[in-house]
Amino acid sequence: MSKTLIIGASGQIGKMATELLLKNEQNVVALVRDKSKLSDLDSPFLSIVEQDLEGDFSNAVNGCDQVIFAAGSGGSTGTDKTVLIDLWAATKAATYSKEHGVKHFIMVSSIGADDPDAIESDLKPYLVAKHMADRHLINSGLNYTIVRPGSLTNENASKLISTERPKDRDKAIISRENVAHVLFTIATEQGSNRCIFEVFDGDKPIKAAIK
Incomplete structure (x- = not known):
């Protein structure tokens, strides 16, 4: 059976995606900085790796067929954490995944990451980080x-x-819970298509919308 590494598994979207995969009896490796944040999860399909994304976390990828990068610096942190997590940790995750022969990498990016110059706001450093991380993965x-x-x-x-x-x-x-269901669907049914798409709340079932 395949094994999915979820980076940022204690975040809101990451944890919901983790729970969905576990309920579907999928093997999950949850990479978190503080494993106590997953203390309410009890599953034989779950293993937890406690590491800081600002360091070397390459060993967490070992043995995993698929990676979901759902980590983020959070809205209350400064540009330094945006660079270290949303850009640098994301690019390291892709590099480690390539080195370990991962079959599929799912990146949680952001609307606006395609063209950060199109949006003049305080979010621009975050969108630039997401843009560069996406380009590295591509x-x-x-x-x-x-x-x-x-x-x-x-x-x-x-x-x-x-x-x-x-x-x-x-x-x-889009609701965070809808995003988690999108990640779950991609991870369990969609395969790897080297594709990029935006997602919003809408009126189509997830499978049909992202087919």
Whole structure:
């Protein structure tokens, strides 16, 4: 059976994706800085690796067929953490994955990462980091899927999405739980297509929307 490494498994989206995979009896390696944040998860399919993404975490990739990078520096941190986590840790994860023969790398990116210059806001350093991490993955030679969610909300999962950006910017949103279900679907059913798509709350079932 395949094994998926989830980097950032204690974050909101990462933990929800971890739970979905475990419920589906998928083998998961959860990479976290503090394993106590996963103390409520109890599954024979789960193993936890406790490491700091600012260091060398290459050993966590060993034996994994698939990697989901769902880590993020968080909105309350400075540009330094954005560079170290959203850019540097993401590029290291792709490099380690290539070295270990990972079959599929799933990157959680962001809407706007395709063209950071198009958005003038405080988010620009974050979008630049995501853009560079995405480019590194694309050029790595790995099979990849890059998921670029809209603005995140805490609504419950509708399991209905769209991959077309709404014309109304206020509607370019998606619940974190919907993103987790998208990651789960890609990880268990989609295979590796070297594709990039944006995701938003919408009206299509996930499988149909990302087919």
